[in-house]
Amino acid sequence: MSDEKIKQAAEQEAPEAQEAPQEIDLSEEELEALCRERVCPGCNVMQEADDLRLRALADTENVKKRLARETEELRKYAGESVLADLLPVLDNLDLALEHAKGLEACADFVTGVEMTRKIFLDTLERHGLAPVRGEQGGEFDPNLHEAVGMACQEGVPDGCIAQQVQRGYSLKGRLLRPAKVMVNKTES
Template sequence: MTKDKNNEVPITGLYDDEGKIFNEAQGENLDATDEVGEEEATEVSLSQEELHALCLESVCPECDVFKEAEGIRLRALADAENVKKRLFRENEEMKKYAGESVLADLLPVLDNLDLALAHTGNLDDACKNFVIGVDMTRKLFLDAVKGHGLVVVPVAVGNDFDPEVHEAVGTVQEPELADNQIAQIIQGGYLLKGRLIRPAKVMVNKA
């Protein structure tokens, strides 16, 4: 019996879409070609930013791209260091003056004690102990707030007027005082760790 060659099926062969026979080795080559094509497609799909980043990672130190990247890195480090120092200063200042608002609210208490002591003239002996008690209370109060950095602004009649720590509320003419000297103290001023929280209110002499 005669064999029909058209009906023969190769044992190890395969047909492609056109009916042509190709072996496994050819199939492997096609697969390899497909993989290479995919890799090439992946490389081509990289954006300009990604290519630039890859270049920055592998360029030589003398390349302009490397110098540009190094400059950007150094500027970023400098900016980060400046921010760190600024935050540290702000944190230290916040801790230093954390009690300013509380101490400022206590100033009227000191003002009332000063006012009470300013009107102690011509008192009889029965009131002297009361005045001594008020004076001691004021001193204890000042010692307590001094422990938190609050001190009285230096001021006295006859001192030169200092606009940095004094506030002029009016002028007077006192022959015994020179021009621009303090003639009267209206209200005491206070400093908190070197920072003025309230100037001393005074009358200034104008010759």
């Protein structure tokens, strides 16, 4: 069979195969306008879809910002539990120094403990640990101090700190342990 006869036979057997889809070149705006005209000219489905898309984008941005904030906070306070566990060591060094004050026989021992405490405290401070103020006569602040009792001290105003029982500490501005204090109350 010749090529022309093959073409004619193919055309007779499949007339629908001859109709190839026409390509239309439209811009994005023309396609949107055509879609609005043909699909749903009276409704606002497209606007609702755009609103949903914008809300989803806003939610995604909010999640990204929250995760970044949480990650930064996690980095900032990652050592909090370790530092909190080391505070009793610092307390015991303070107690050893307090009890050894004035003992001439322990002078070299006291010097060694003071040096150890200073190095230990300097190391903790490099990691963001700071002591909470709780001096005698200072103002009592329930956000920084824990009142463990009342005392009667001459020369100290009512409601102020009469004595610090245990030092408090903060980590990079966040209270790690409140200072335990006795609050002054003059007898009435």
